[in-house]
Amino acid sequence: GEDVEQSLFLSVREGDSSVINCTYTDSSSTYLYWYKQEPGAGLQLLTYIFSNMDMKQDQRLTVLLNKKDKHLSLRIADTQTGDSAIYFCAERNSGGYNKLIFGAGTRLAVHP
Amino acid sequence: DGGITQSPKYLFRKEGQNVTLSCEQNLNHDAMYWYRQDPGQGLRLIYYSQIVNDFQKGDIAEGYSVSREKKESFPLTVTSAQKNPTAFYLCASRRPANTGELFFGEGSRLTVL
Numbered sequence: 001g002e003d004v005e006q007s008l009f010l011s012v013r014e015g016d017s018s019v020i021n022c023t024y025t026d027s028s029s030t031y032l033y034w035y036k037q038e039p040g041a042g043l044q045l046l047t048y049i050f051s052n053m054d055m056k057q058d059q060r061l062t063v064l065l066n067k068k069d070k071h072l073s074l075r076i077a078d079t080q081t082g083d084s085a086i087y088f089c090a091e092r093n094s095g096g097y098n099k100l101i102f103g104a105g106t107r108l109a110v111h112p
Numbered sequence: 113d114g115g116i117t118q119s120p121k122y123l124f125r126k127e128g129q130n131v132t133l134s135c136e137q138n139l140n141h142d143a144m145y146w147y148r149q150d151p152g153q154g155l156r157l158i159y160y161s162q163i164v165n166d167f168q169k170g171d172i173a174e175g176y177s178v179s180r181e182k183k184e185s186f187p188l189t190v191t192s193a194q195k196n197p198t199a200f201y202l203c204a205s206r207r208p209a210n211t212g213e214l215f216f217g218e219g220s221r222l223t224v225l
Contacts, residue, residue: 043204099160
């Protein structure tokens with residue numbers, strides 16, 4: 001079946017790197033996404049990666065994809081207090097209606 | 113600016129009442145989605161619509177209904193049959209490209225008293 005799993009909490013010190021991990025089950029996923037949610041708000045797309053890529057970098061964000069292990073990670077360099085939020089990993093369903101399957105979200109807390 | 117507008121942001125309902133959550137987009141997207149978010153859980157798909165006048169049930173459609181009479185609008189009705197309606201509801205539309213990313217509204221928080 002389809003499932004996306006993430007650890008629920010991560011705490012880091014300001015200025016350090018954060019690494020948020022995600023595993024998924026659908027080996028035929030074409031795209032994988034990272035979304036950010038601030039308190040009481042909707043989800044904001046941070047980045048995505050196509051399944052034939054191993055890595056994608058966008059400013060402070062680095063996405064690594066290990067398709068063999070079905071493992072996705074998001075690294076945030078120089079983490080700031082403004083990065084405190086919930087981060088969702090999502091995979092695009094291989095079925096006919098482009099459904100996105102979301103993980104439960106990782107709450108990132110950045111402390112001084 | 114293009115985007116998705118959800119209203120109301122907060123809504124309180126008595127048990128036994130139906131309520132309708134509004135979702136409007138001006139992104140000219142065909143596909144729209146309703147998700148439910150509960151604490152500690154991922155987003156769960158309630159209903160989706162790929163085109164005007166067509167919609168399909170998602171994973172947790174029981175107790176909900178939708179309509180899609182206009183491209184811009186995809187309202188969700190939470191009926192009295194929904195046993196646990198207190199949640200945060202998110203509407204999204206999908207970019208019509210291979211990347212297919214979703215754009216989300218700011219959400220509506222429904223509390224049943």
